[in-house]
Amino acid sequence: MITIALDAMGGDxxxxxxxxxxxxxxxxxxxxxxxxxxxxxxRAELNRQSWRGLPLxxxxxxxxxxxxxxxxxxxxxxxxxxxxxxxxxxxQGQADAIVSAGxxxxxxxxxxxxxxxxxSVDRPALAAPFPTAKGGAAVLLDVGANVDSRPEHLEQFAIxxxxxxxxxxxxxxxxxxxLSIGEEEMKGNELTREVSNRLKHSSLNFVGNVEGKxxxxxxxxxIVCDGFVGNIVLKISEGLVEHVGGMLKKALQSxxxxxxxxxxxxxxxxxFRKKIDYSEYGGVPLLGVRGITIIGHGRSNSNAIKNAIxxxxxxxxxxxxxxxxxxxSAAVASARA
Amino acid sequence: MITIALDAMGGDxxxxxxxxxxxxxxxxxxxxxxxxxxxxxxRAELNRQSWRGLPLxxxxxxxxxxxxxxxxxxxxxxxxxxxxxxxxxxxQGQADAIVSAGxxxxxxxxxxxxxxxxxSVDRPALAAPFPTAKGGAAVLLDVGANVDSRPEHLEQFAIxxxxxxxxxxxxxxxxxxxLSIGEEEMKGNELTREVSNRLKHSSLNFVGNVEGKxxxxxxxxxIVCDGFVGNIVLKISEGLVEHVGGMLKKALQSxxxxxxxxxxxxxxxxxFRKKIDYSEYGGVPLLGVRGITIIGHGRSNSNAIKNAIxxxxxxxxxxxxxxxxxxxSAAVASARA
Numbered sequence: 182m183i184t185i186a187l188d189a190m191g192g193d194x195x196x197x198x199x200x201x202x203x204x205x206x207x208x209x210x211x212x213x214x215x216x217x218x219x220x221x222x223x224r225a226e227l228n229r230q231s232w233r234g235l236p237l238x239x240x241x242x243x244x245x246x247x248x249x250x251x252x253x254x255x256x257x258x259x260x261x262x263x264x265x266x267x268x269x270x271x272x273q274g275q276a277d278a279i280v281s282a283g284x285x286x287x288x289x290x291x292x293x294x295x296x297x298x299x300x301s302v303d304r305p306a307l308a309a310p311f312p313t314a315k316g317g318a319a320v321l322l323d324v325g326a327n328v329d330s331r332p333e334h335l336e337q338f339a340i341x342x343x344x345x346x347x348x349x350x351x352x353x354x355x356x357x358x359x360l361s362i363g364e365e366e367m368k369g370n371e372l373t374r375e376v377s378n379r380l381k382h383s384s385l386n387f388v389g390n391v392e393g394k395x396x397x398x399x400x401x402x403x404i405v406c407d408g409f410v411g412n413i414v415l416k417i418s419e420g421l422v423e424h425v426g427g428m429l430k431k432a433l434q435s436x437x438x439x440x441x442x443x444x445x446x447x448x449x450x451x452x453f454r455k456k457i458d459y460s461e462y463g464g465v466p467l468l469g470v471r472g473i474t475i476i477g478h479g480r481s482n483s484n485a486i487k488n489a490i491x492x493x494x495x496x497x498x499x500x501x502x503x504x505x506x507x508x509x510s511a512a513v514a515s516a517r518a
Numbered sequence: 519m520i521t522i523a524l525d526a527m528g529g530d531x532x533x534x535x536x537x538x539x540x541x542x543x544x545x546x547x548x549x550x551x552x553x554x555x556x557x558x559x560x561r562a563e564l565n566r567q568s569w570r571g572l573p574l575x576x577x578x579x580x581x582x583x584x585x586x587x588x589x590x591x592x593x594x595x596x597x598x599x600x601x602x603x604x605x606x607x608x609x610q611g612q613a614d615a616i617v618s619a620g621x622x623x624x625x626x627x628x629x630x631x632x633x634x635x636x637x638s639v640d641r642p643a644l645a646a647p648f649p650t651a652k653g654g655a656a657v658l659l660d661v662g663a664n665v666d667s668r669p670e671h672l673e674q675f676a677i678x679x680x681x682x683x684x685x686x687x688x689x690x691x692x693x694x695x696x697l698s699i700g701e702e703e704m705k706g707n708e709l710t711r712e713v714s715n716r717l718k719h720s721s722l723n724f725v726g727n728v729e730g731k732x733x734x735x736x737x738x739x740x741i742v743c744d745g746f747v748g749n750i751v752l753k754i755s756e757g758l759v760e761h762v763g764g765m766l767k768k769a770l771q772s773x774x775x776x777x778x779x780x781x782x783x784x785x786x787x788x789x790f791r792k793k794i795d796y797s798e799y800g801g802v803p804l805l806g807v808r809g810i811t812i813i814g815h816g817r818s819n820s821n822a823i824k825n826a827i828x829x830x831x832x833x834x835x836x837x838x839x840x841x842x843x844x845x846x847s848a849a850v851a852s853a854r855a
Contacts, residue, residue, distance in 0.1 A: 370665035393757055395757065413697065424734035435786050448776065
């Protein structure tokens with residue numbers, strides 16, 4: 182049975198959302214879950230749930246990393262945090278994956294240094310799925326702040342992102358693209374031109390550059406970029422969806438007839454919100470570390486936690502990390518040949 | 519009287535939108551407008567309008583740059599295009615500014631090479647206003663593909679963007695920020711750290727880093743970034759607004775009650791669309807060239823053209839280019855001191 186270490190203290194609604202999500206996931210996906218956190222608090226939440234017969238266990242961790250903690254300080258000073266303890270469970274083989282909706286930077290630092298990177302991986306990458314106009318998802322990586330990346334890093338991101346896309350979204354031959362400022366190959370900056378050149382000679386299904394305006398159209402499956410650019414794209418998109426939502430809300434409160442209209446179309450709005458809600462994807466994998474690592478949004482509710490556990494268990498079942506190791510070393514060998 | 523050279527052949531709806539916009543602007547703002555384009559076509563449109571007594575003139579240009587033309591080829595081969603002729607009118611002092619809703623890359627190339635850059639400007643920058651949650655606008659520059667920028671370029675962008683913001687949005691002491699991936703100064707990449715360091719020691723009202731998630735909140739007025747990043751932010755935002763709009767439309771057609779709801783809230787939706795419509799801003803200035811240059815969106819309607827002419831004339835009246843020259847040379851002098 183696959184075992185997931187869940188950081189029960191991570192998100193804004195922890196430990197309640199975490200415990201509820203764990204109960205849902207254990208029931209639905211048949212995975213064993215180690216709830217890692219301050220034992221008294223986690224047990225108190227667990228006592229509110231009916232979970233008899235489900236494979237849930239509590240593992241104590243005395244410290245809690247907050248959203249305001251500096252990642253490097255949290256990594257060095259809070260050595261008995263739920264994130265540290267969870268990562269150690271993975272390192273010692275007592276869990277197959279770690280899931281956390283906590284401080285993204287801190288989870289990345291802890292996972293990277295406690296678990297280490299896979300052979301042939303220079304930098305782990307955070308891979309974010311974006312909903313597209315065709316109903317599927319496009320995966321953008323790195324969104325996790327790997328700044329000043331070199332071309333070989335983006336090539337590794339492409340290989341890892343492609344495996345993730347195949348595994349989680351069931352795309353048989355994902356189309357891989359480079360995020361750039363024009364479709365023509367000569368457009369872009371030094372980095373993207375060199376990366377395009379490398380990917381053209383790889384075994385991936387490389388389809389060229391994708392521009393910002395076509396990002397959401399669903400014509401590509403995996404999009405690689407430097408982590409500075411990716412992080413800005415992710416945050417701008419979240420910010421813009423919130424901003425547009427706020428303006429729409431204001432518009433719908435502006436007059437009586439608009440309010441009446443809203444009452445009639447409420448269900449349609451709920452469906453619409455669900456579509457642009459990242460929680461359906463269940464978090465973002467940090468690809469390239471030894472041990473599956475899934476980072477959820479700080480705002481994760483129990484549904485998001487459940488989905489993050491699903492993604493973690495699917496990546497475990499598909500042996501995603503073994504595939505990354507194999508394909509990266511094959512790419513390195515072919516580049517040397 | 520301020521004279522504007524208007525590329526009458528530029529946008530997707532040219533020359534109709536251009537001619538209509540020119541008539542509106544001449545009437546409303548008291549500016550003289552030279553309609554540059556294929557004379558027979560421009561006159562045919564003008565004959566549909568009532569413009570008696572307005573200071574409108576037609577200047578013939580035999581060639582037309584299309585949206586599909588490569589900017590460098592268009593610049594070199596179509597030397598009698600409406601953009602070339604318009605830019606030459608500015609160079610010869612027969613017009614104070616050029617406005618075009620044509621091929622952005624081609625307009626940038628023509629303006630840059632026919633008009634030249636102002637002293638102390640290394641690279642002209644395209645400055646895009648974004649609507650914010652507080653009802654105002656934040657100006658992002660460069661969005662025009664100045665890739666692999668160096669710190670001194672972004673410092674120049676900051677000085678030019680600040681003058682534009684003061685002039686067009688009437689902000690007395692604009693807050694200037696660097697687009698980055700964290701608020702802390704040490705976050706970011708090599709470029710942003712060096713730029714922050716320079717701006718901290720400048721005379722600008724520098725407020726530090728702004729993250730993607732806070733981009734639309736309206737807490738800053740001028741945001742600088744490399745042109746690769748800025749172009750992606752601009753295009754991602756346009757793509758996302760379109761994508762979200764499409765999903766919302768689908769949701770509102772999903773059931774009878776949603777359709778009924780839409781009928782009641784139609785007016786609110788129209789107001790909402792107007793708010794996220796870039797045409798209200800009337801185009802984007804290319805700052806740093808000798809002669810005011812405003813580039814409109816290809817989709818510009820007559821209202822957008824009218825507003826682009828307004829922005830051009832306000833920048834002329836405020837002597838924005840003289841200010842840019844003075845403040846840049848002062849900055850250079852103080853850096854040397």
